[in-house]
Amino acid sequence: MTRRAFLGGTAAAATALWSPGVWTPARARALRATLAASVNPIGTTLEHTIVRSSATGYSRLVEGPGWPTVVRNDLGTAGPFAAANRTPIATVVHLTDVHIIDAQSPGRVEFLDELAGAYTAAFRPQELLTCQVQSSMVQRLNALARGPVLGQPFSCAVSTGDNIDNMQWNEMTWFIGLLDGGTVVPDSGAPGVYEGVQLNSWADTRYYHPEPGGTDVYRTGAGFPDVPGLLDAAIAPFGTPALQCYWYSTYGNHDGLIQGNLPTALALDDILTGAKKVTDRLPGQSDIAFVYEMFANPAGVRDGILDGTYPSRAVTADPTRRTAKTHEWVQAHLDSPAAPGPKGHGYTSDHLALPALYYDFAIVPGVLGVSLDTGGFNSGSIGQTQLDWIEATLQRAHSRYFDRAGNLVRTGHADQLVVLFSHFNVRSMNGALPDPLHPGERRYLGPELLEVFHRYPNIVAWVNGHHHVNQIEPLPDPTGRTHGFWDINTCSHVDWPEMARIIELADNHDGTLSIFCTMVEHAAPPAAPYDDTSVLGLASLSREFAANDPQSPLGERLGQAKDLNVELVLPAPFDLRDLGVVRVPTATPAFTG
Numbered sequence: 001m002t003r004r005a006f007l008g009g010t011a012a013a014a015t016a017l018w019s020p021g022v023w024t025p026a027r028a029r030a031l032r033a034t035l036a037a038s039v040n041p042i043g044t045t046l047e048h049t050i051v052r053s054s055a056t057g058y059s060r061l062v063e064g065p066g067w068p069t070v071v072r073n074d075l076g077t078a079g080p081f082a083a084a085n086r087t088p089i090a091t092v093v094h095l096t097d098v099h100i101i102d103a104q105s106p107g108r109v110e111f112l113d114e115l116a117g118a119y120t121a122a123f124r125p126q127e128l129l130t131c132q133v134q135s136s137m138v139q140r141l142n143a144l145a146r147g148p149v150l151g152q153p154f155s156c157a158v159s160t161g162d163n164i165d166n167m168q169w170n171e172m173t174w175f176i177g178l179l180d181g182g183t184v185v186p187d188s189g190a191p192g193v194y195e196g197v198q199l200n201s202w203a204d205t206r207y208y209h210p211e212p213g214g215t216d217v218y219r220t221g222a223g224f225p226d227v228p229g230l231l232d233a234a235i236a237p238f239g240t241p242a243l244q245c246y247w248y249s250t251y252g253n254h255d256g257l258i259q260g261n262l263p264t265a266l267a268l269d270d271i272l273t274g275a276k277k278v279t280d281r282l283p284g285q286s287d288i289a290f291v292y293e294m295f296a297n298p299a300g301v302r303d304g305i306l307d308g309t310y311p312s313r314a315v316t317a318d319p320t321r322r323t324a325k326t327h328e329w330v331q332a333h334l335d336s337p338a339a340p341g342p343k344g345h346g347y348t349s350d351h352l353a354l355p356a357l358y359y360d361f362a363i364v365p366g367v368l369g370v371s372l373d374t375g376g377f378n379s380g381s382i383g384q385t386q387l388d389w390i391e392a393t394l395q396r397a398h399s400r401y402f403d404r405a406g407n408l409v410r411t412g413h414a415d416q417l418v419v420l421f422s423h424f425n426v427r428s429m430n431g432a433l434p435d436p437l438h439p440g441e442r443r444y445l446g447p448e449l450l451e452v453f454h455r456y457p458n459i460v461a462w463v464n465g466h467h468h469v470n471q472i473e474p475l476p477d478p479t480g481r482t483h484g485f486w487d488i489n490t491c492s493h494v495d496w497p498e499m500a501r502i503i504e505l506a507d508n509h510d511g512t513l514s515i516f517c518t519m520v521e522h523a524a525p526p527a528a529p530y531d532d533t534s535v536l537g538l539a540s541l542s543r544e545f546a547a548n549d550p551q552s553p554l555g556e557r558l559g560q561a562k563d564l565n566v567e568l569v570l571p572a573p574f575d576l577r578d579l580g581v582v583r584v585p586t587a588t589p590a591f592t593g
Helices: 003-009 025-037 110-114 127-144 169-180 217-222 230-234 266-273 287-296 298-306 326-335 349-353 384-396 446-453 535-548 554-558
Strands: 048-052 061-065 070-072 087-095 156-160 182-184 238-240 247-250 276-278 312-314 359-364 367-371 400-402 408-410 417-421 459-464 471-475 485-489 499-507 512-521 566-571
Touching: 025 061, 048 535, 061 535, 087 359, 087 367, 087 417, 110 287, 127 169, 127 230, 127 238, 127 499, 127 512, 127 535, 156 367, 156 459, 169 182, 169 326, 230 535, 247 367, 266 298, 276 298, 287 298, 326 349, 367 384, 384 446, 417 499, 459 499, 459 512, 485 512, 485 566
Parallel strands: 070 566, 087 156, 156 247, 367 417, 417 459, 459 485
Antiparallel strands: 048 061, 087 499, 182 238, 276 312, 359 367, 400 408, 471 485, 499 512, 512 566
């Protein structure tokens, strides 16, 4: 019996309910079945996971058992021979919310961490180590090189927004450099000298001070350790390999807004690049009042920092901390070297003149990726101009679709499977700042956009981030005209559990297709010695700090079994033999739909 046939024959056992934190006989049986049916599971969460060693107190991390693949039939059910006969179509690496952070930037307002909502991540104990985490993830992906379930080489990787944290030019260059490979210098201000809130000399107990002698709430309240030399090691130059597959990026709110919330302004660039860092709001001023001043009167805040009205500390000025404008984001991608590629990473010279950053690309022949611009001023909505482009692009990938009135339209185009990529999804597209480049433009929120997508039957998945959680949900078409598609939301690299997701599309050769999703942890060991200042040692510390961050909802971010390693089944929107996928000889009845 082949491994795939074994999986097909034990589907009931493999999909038994289980919890990521509980080891049961059902989970053990499911994991054995999953591993037997997977071509390349080593190095993924199918093989093992990284877990906390204790449920309470500060916990070091240890290796735990793997997570089996759960079959989800919310949108369709594969036939009895699917597991034995399926063939791969495309394999995509999903990176998201990498949040490359210049933790020394005067533009960071860590004291707003006390403000609820969008600002609760203004400070993280691990935020100085984001470059090392991304390098560790690249190392893991290069070692895997292909999908764990079906074994097809990676078609591409897509990073779905919040690639950087503070809209800064230097963060952007680090992000691209970490994917292209070479030497990365995750430092700003005075070369080789850390100037930030985690210094003991700042004497602010709100922030974690890793050097011996520090006093802060992370040590006294959560048991965080001494890590001598961490600050210097974190900003030291290091070499990193290039990702060994094509990569693309979509735009997120942190890519196009300062701290993911604040539109750029000349006065704010003065703060970012200047020699004074604001350390607190005014005496008696609330956090929300400070935020309002930043929005309404950035020049006044800048002047107040310079004249000493606002509490501040001297730092070294650095022009590379300026905000990266839209055309600079495009140009940086165009200037990226030809390898690993592709040239421009989805952008062309035409995008230099465009106010929005959307594009389409071939994942493989017959599978179209559509990267949406939901970042910057567009955060939380899609404008009419972009929507018109989206519909025209989708129509070129469909032989038929439904118009706004519900009428079937035939196009004469060849059918392609479509995978959407964006930072926001239907749950988070619920508002936007006014866009000065399109002041009177009609804007569409998540539910309206979902209605549009449901008119195009070849969409099989919408892949996104923003929420920093693992969550997969079916999006059925309430009209019944199409089969619907899957919403795939993946956790971040900056918060626990610091994972990526591998997405494998497969033809089941029975009128259905399967989308396998497998979680991947970066290459750093579960617990490195505290004196290990290598890239992987620092990345290991980042994961450990994230797993002990007292304000992080760890279980919520991880998700449930149905959100982790899964097989998502849905009816094929057209005869997938038209894609040219080689059919494995079998007695399974041919597709006749």
